[in-house]
Amino acid sequence: MSNFARYAELLNVDCNTCNSACCRENTVIGLYPQEAQLLREKGTELIPYASDEQPEVYEACQAVRSDYILGTDCAFLGENADGQSICTIFGKPNRPFICKDFPPACYACIIRREQFGVNEPHTIARFCDLEQSKY
Numbered sequence: 001m002s003n004f005a006r007y008a009e010l011l012n013v014d015c016n017t018c019n020s021a022c023c024r025e026n027t028v029i030g031l032y033p034q035e036a037q038l039l040r041e042k043g044t045e046l047i048p049y050a051s052d053e054q055p056e057v058y059e060a061c062q063a064v065r066s067d068y069i070l071g072t073d074c075a076f077l078g079e080n081a082d083g084q085s086i087c088t089i090f091g092k093p094n095r096p097f098i099c100k101d102f103p104p105a106c107y108a109c110i111i112r113r114e115q116f117g118v119n120e121p122h123t124i125a126r127f128c129d130l131e132q133s134k135y
């Protein structure tokens, strides 16, 4: 079992009950050009994420995969039979790479869940304890 899978169990992190906290307005998301186009065509507002630090590194990254802030919830969100928000292109090949590769209970997931109010109490502190206990 991976570290994140273990954290998910211990911290009760479940994608099926968090209402897609990581797909909501104000999330930072890294997208390849065709993925950004896909989200925009569906109606998602993407705001380029600018950085003044190490502009040459930033520029090189922008040439391939760019960071954006979601200006709206992702337009690919829909609802399942239980009324939970879910990704309507889950499992489809055109789903953005970052969405396919985003492990539940990673740091960014825990923070988004906290901002969205779906973590159990003290989850961030417990996450930090788990991380630090690895060393």
Ligand code: SF4
Pocket (backbone or CB within 6 Å): 013, 014, 015, 016, 018, 019, 020, 021, 022, 023, 102, 103, 104, 105, 109, 110, 112, 113
């Ligand atoms: S990765 Fe984390 S924030 Fe995203 S849907 Fe799953 S539990 Fe929620």
Ligand code: SF4
Pocket (backbone or CB within 6 Å): 020, 022, 023, 074, 075, 076, 077, 086, 087, 088, 089, 090, 095, 096, 099
């Ligand atoms: S494509 Fe799906 S997983 Fe990715 S941000 Fe949009 S709703 Fe979330």
